[in-house]
Amino acid sequence: MAERVLVVEDDAAVRRMLERSLGAEGFDVTGAADGGAALAAAEAQVPDLVVLDVAMPGLDGFEVCRRLRAKGLTGGILMLTARDAVEDRVRGLEAGADDYVVKPFAIAEVLARMRALTRRGSDRSELLAHGEIVLDTVKGTVTSGGGPPAQLTAREAQLLELLLRDPRAVLSRAGAIEAIWAGAATENIVDRYVARLRRKLDDPEAIRTVRGVGFILAP
Amino acid sequence: MAERVLVVEDDAAVRRMLERSLGAEGFDVTGAADGGAALAAAEAQVPDLVVLDVAMPGLDGFEVCRRLRAKGLTGGILMLTARDAVEDRVRGLEAGADDYVVKPFAIAEVLARMRALTRRGSDRSELLAHGEIVLDTVKGTVTSGGGPPAQLTAREAQLLELLLRDPRAVLSRAGAIEAIWAGAATENIVDRYVARLRRKLDDPEAIRTVRGVGFILAP
DNA sequence: GTCCAGCTGTCAGAGTTCTTTCAGAGAGCG
DNA sequence: CGCTCTCTGAAAGAACTCTGACAGCTGGAC
Numbered sequence: 001m002a003e004r005v006l007v008v009e010d011d012a013a014v015r016r017m018l019e020r021s022l023g024a025e026g027f028d029v030t031g032a033a034d035g036g037a038a039l040a041a042a043e044a045q046v047p048d049l050v051v052l053d054v055a056m057p058g059l060d061g062f063e064v065c066r067r068l069r070a071k072g073l074t075g076g077i078l079m080l081t082a083r084d085a086v087e088d089r090v091r092g093l094e095a096g097a098d099d100y101v102v103k104p105f106a107i108a109e110v111l112a113r114m115r116a117l118t119r120r121g122s123d124r125s126e127l128l129a130h131g132e133i134v135l136d137t138v139k140g141t142v143t144s145g146g147g148p149p150a151q152l153t154a155r156e157a158q159l160l161e162l163l164l165r166d167p168r169a170v171l172s173r174a175g176a177i178e179a180i181w182a183g184a185a186t187e188n189i190v191d192r193y194v195a196r197l198r199r200k201l202d203d204p205e206a207i208r209t210v211r212g213v214g215f216i217l218a219p
Numbered sequence: 220m221a222e223r224v225l226v227v228e229d230d231a232a233v234r235r236m237l238e239r240s241l242g243a244e245g246f247d248v249t250g251a252a253d254g255g256a257a258l259a260a261a262e263a264q265v266p267d268l269v270v271l272d273v274a275m276p277g278l279d280g281f282e283v284c285r286r287l288r289a290k291g292l293t294g295g296i297l298m299l300t301a302r303d304a305v306e307d308r309v310r311g312l313e314a315g316a317d318d319y320v321v322k323p324f325a326i327a328e329v330l331a332r333m334r335a336l337t338r339r340g341s342d343r344s345e346l347l348a349h350g351e352i353v354l355d356t357v358k359g360t361v362t363s364g365g366g367p368p369a370q371l372t373a374r375e376a377q378l379l380e381l382l383l384r385d386p387r388a389v390l391s392r393a394g395a396i397e398a399i400w401a402g403a404a405t406e407n408i409v410d411r412y413v414a415r416l417r418r419k420l421d422d423p424e425a426i427r428t429v430r431g432v433g434f435i436l437a438p
Numbered sequence: 439g440t441c442c443a444g445c446t447g448t449c450a451g452a453g454t455t456c457t458t459t460c461a462g463a464g465a466g467c468g
Numbered sequence: 469c470g471c472t473c474t475c476t477g478a479a480a481g482a483a484c485t486c487t488g489a490c491a492g493c494t495g496g497a498c
Contacts, residue, residue, distance in 0.1 A: 026335065127319075129312030136309075143309055153445060170358055181447095189447060191486065210358060211455070211484065212373050372456055400458095408458060410475060430466070430473065 003118055004028045006047040008038040008064060009080070010056045018051060021107045022114075025165070035059025042068055049114055050077045052097070054088055062095040069096035076117030080105065108158050108179040112137075130167040130217050133206060135160050142201060150200045155180065159193045163207065163217050172214035190215070221247040222337055225266040227257040227283060228299070229275045237270060240326045241333075254278025261287055267294045268333055271316070273307055281314045288315035295336030299324065349386040349436055352425060354379055361420060369419045374399065378412045382426065382436050391433035409434070 005027045009015040015031050022029045030047065032038040035058050042050070050068065054061035065077055079092040079100040089100050099113050115126075126137040132145045140157040141149040152160065158180045163171055173187040181189065194215055198204045208216050224246045228234040231252070238248045249266065251257040254277050261269070269287065273280035284296055298311040298319040308319050318332050345356045351364045359376040360368040371379065377399045382390055392406040400408065413434055417423045426434050 026338065127308055127312055129317070131315075132313055134309050134312045143313065145313070155446070185446095186448060188449080188485090192447075195486065209485070210370075213357070213359065216358070374457070404457095405459060407460080407474090411458075414475065428474070 003048040004030070004045060005049045005051060005114070006030050006032060006038060006041055007051045008032045008035070008056070008061070009051070009053040010034055011053075014053075017107075018110070021111070022051075025111060027114075035061075035064040038064050039067055039071075042071070042073060046073065046075070048075045049117060050075065051080065051110070051114070052077055053080045054092060055082065062091055065092065065095040065097050076114070078110070078113055078117060104182040104184070106158075106178075106180050106182040108162060112161075128161060128164040130164050131206075131219070133160075133164070133201065133217070135164055137161055144201045144203060144206065147202060150202075152197075152200060155193055156197055156200065159190070160197055163215065167217045168219075170210050170214045170216045175214070221245055222267040223247045223249070223264060224268045224270060224333070225249050225251060225257065225260055226270045227251045227254070227275070227280070228270070228272040229253055230272075233272075236326070237329070240330070241270075244330055246333075254280075254283040257283050258286055258290075261290070261292060265292065265294070268336060269294065269296045270299065270329065270333070271296055272299045273311060274301065281310055284311065284314040284316050295333070297329070297332055297336060347380060347383040349383050350425075350438070352379075352383070352420065352436075354383055356380055363420045363422060363425065366421060369421075371416075371419060374412055375415055375419065378409070379416055382434070386436045387438075389429050389433045389435045394433070 003026075005022055007015055007018045007022070007029060009018065009031075010033055012033070015033065019029045019031050027049075030041050030045070032041050034056055038050075038052070039059075041047075050065075050073070052061045052065060056064075059067075061079060065079070068077065076099070077097045079089075079097040080103055081088045081092060081100050082103055092100055098117055101110050101113055128135045128137060133142060134144070135142045135152075135157065136149075137157065140152045140154070142152060142160065143149045159176060162176060162179055173190040176190045177183060177185050177187065194207055194209075198207055201207070205218055208218055210216055224241055226234055226237045226241065226248060228237065228250075229252055234250050234252065238250050241248045246268075249260050249264070251260045253275055257269075257271070258278075260266075269292070271280045271284060275283075278286075280298060284298070287296065295318070296316045298308075298316040299322050300307045300311060300319050301322055311319055317336055320329050320332055347354045347356060352361060353363070354361050354371075354376065355368075356376065359371045359373065361371060361379065362368045378395060381395060381398055392409040395409045396402060396404050396406065413426055413428075417426055420426070424437055427437055429435055
């Protein structure tokens, strides 16, 4: 029922982080530490999606990707590539990958790309809601309380999406920065965007501050 | 044990099909043919999930949704909307629905979304309870006696947690100061926070003073 | 190429809330 | 009654949050 995802990444810390995040999103996650393990795992149980690091000892990501496709894997393949390796991306796509995310990546971005890959063929537009707030994650617009839709910027939309994906949990500044800014930003940036969202939502109460912890959507 | 589902759909053929399919999946299904019947059924037995057709004569799905929420229904609401009515989806979500499926729908999709709804709401907060008091140690909120949750400050929450972790023991001032203030504070600080907790718990008796010894939760 | 507009991210200071102490009022006990 | 222990209001200081200002960046228009 849940989508099966195979995470292929040799760095154990990164792999565990991905496994945890994807698992929390409802994916059924399997990890593999190298190309050989990845091929074996894909054989044992065909995944719906593969998240594949390019740089690995032994079989590299391109080769794994090619072999998976050669075996007839039709699911989406998302590659993780280094920041400045433009040609790697081309090679990855040529090898049969569907999309790529640049390292260091924001979790939110990986999730968004994965959802885009699983969505292919389904006609579902991307709406996320909680209370009066409805976010269109494709257009990047929100409506709240029947008012006219407000256009959000990319960051604003990511932050609101993060809140909406887990509407009863407190989102910590650190968690938001990890998910959206890949861990590289001042904590104050979260406050800054929360303030902008509160203004665009036209309701300062829509996002509450939990002092010392983070932010949470009003129930 | 089984989740109670209320299916609200005016087309008898579709309704019966849903009832049969959901029943086969182990849900405990009740059907309603119009908005009025739905509200009555929800009153009689609060459902865990509601599957709600938007287009109905009389009270439409939006209105039913709004009224269910107004009555305090917290369970998931899944709306069935027409294919090309994006606006309807927004309206539905704004009215308090949690998700939607486009008609004509695949029964598998309805099931998948229903399972997603039952799975969610699992906000992995840590709860500590004793008697009527329930402390959420992540959000730092308490509810006591069914009232609305009160937000605690960091220190207040720490002190209450200390009491709740060993609800039958008397907590001495020295012990509390050791645990929370690392031994560096005036003993009076404990009295001060006990007083605040008594007020926020809305029950001065909830924490008793053991003269000459310390404090203990009421049994 | 240059200009412009909008988006991002940082900083510092204003604003708000929490923490802690103190002193004196209040309550229990012999 | 007198003593000790407990409770509470006030207030200073600390911690946290919010916001205006600003500079860098990007992408599009000309």
